[in-house]
Amino acid sequence: xxxxxxxxxxxxxxxxxxxxxxxxxxxxWRETTDPYKIMVSEIMLQQxxxxxxxxxxxxxxxxxxxxxxxxxxxxSEVLTLWQGLGYNRRALFLKRAxxxxxxxxxxxxxxxxxxxxxxxxxxxxxxxxxxxxxxxxPTVFIETNIRTVFIxxxxxxxRGKIADEKLLPLITTSLDRKRPRDYYSALMxxxxxLKMTLPNPSRKSTTHTKxxxxxxxxxxxxxxxxxxxLVYKKVTINSLRRQLSHQKTSDIVETINELDFENFIxxxxxxxxxxx
Numbered sequence: 102x103x104x105x106x107x108x109x110x111x112x113x114x115x116x117x118x119x120x121x122x123x124x125x126x127x128x129x130w131r132e133t134t135d136p137y138k139i140m141v142s143e144i145m146l147q148q149x150x151x152x153x154x155x156x157x158x159x160x161x162x163x164x165x166x167x168x169x170x171x172x173x174x175x176x177s178e179v180l181t182l183w184q185g186l187g188y189n190r191r192a193l194f195l196k197r198a199x200x201x202x203x204x205x206x207x208x209x210x211x212x213x214x215x216x217x218x219x220x221x222x223x224x225x226x227x228x229x230x231x232x233x234x235x236x237x238x239p240t241v242f243i244e245t246n247i248r249t250v251f252i253x254x255x256x257x258x259x260r261g262k263i264a265d266e267k268l269l270p271l272i273t274t275s276l277d278r279k280r281p282r283d284y285y286s287a288l289m290x291x292x293x294x295l296k297m298t299l300p301n302p303s304r305k306s307t308t309h310t311k312x313x314x315x316x317x318x319x320x321x322x323x324x325x326x327x328x329x330x331l332v333y334k335k336v337t338i339n340s341l342r343r344q345l346s347h348q349k350t351s352d353i354v355e356t357i358n359e360l361d362f363e364n365f366i367x368x369x370x371x372x373x374x375x376x377x
Contacts, residue, residue: 117284117291120294121283129155131286134282136210136236140198140210140223141158141165142158144223148188149186149188153186161182164182172196172200176196176375179193180327187324189365202220217231226242228240237282241276242272243269243272246296247289248292252302263305265306265308322353323359326345326357336373337371337372341373
């Protein structure tokens with residue numbers, strides 16, 4: 102394990118804070134400490150760039166201003182607002198998480214790592230981020246921009262891939278425990294800057310994978326089927342075959358069964374609809 106002394110940590114923290122003071126980014130989820138809004142933003146930010154999330158976040162919060170309003174909303178409306186963000190499972194998980202918050206936590210976003218991690222679609226990273234940004238708790242978590250910062254500063258000359266297990270002790274040691282909310286924002290802004298100005302340091306991470314092409318992918322087919330059902334409400338397999346004539350019928354049927362298994366859609370005798 103890499104040993105880092107306080108004399109190395111202090112200059113590192115100074116660099117991070119100085120960059121943040123000069124180049125702090127403004128996002129709507131940084132203007133609130135409402136745990137529900139933070140939860141929405143963190144799930145939207147999974148696998149999606151912050152700039153793309155901003156308009157979707159604003160529209161989503163305007164329509165579903167509280168966790169209760171989201172829990173009570175039809176899934177079709179949630180998925181319609183989510184269009185354009187991709188990875189529709191996140192929308193489904195977010196709605197299911199809201200339902201559990203209402204049913205199991207009296208409508209209040211839990212403030213413990215264990216309870217958050219147990220919610221649909223919320224893993225250790227998202228749970229830690231919610232605790233830091235909503236409750237200002239000094240939890241330790243990692244994501245791509247944070248990874249970039251620590252690999253750049255402490256593993257410049259390293260050969261081979263760097264595992265998160267090597268980074269987490271450094272994040273723990275350097276964490277500003279009085280201001281974790283601002284400190285993590287500073288790390289993310291600095292990491293974003295490094296990725297734009299250097300060959301992406303996070304490529305050295307064992308977690309780094311090249312995103313597969315969306316065009317012609319299974320993800321694209323899932324999205325096309327859901328979009329068609331959202332527009333027409335009730336559709337048949339034959340209408341989907343006509344709409345998606347460039348796709349194999351077997352792929353369409355397989356994807357419908359997959360969406361049905363995941364509780365996105367419901368198959369009736371003569372048609373398919375979004376789960377109510």
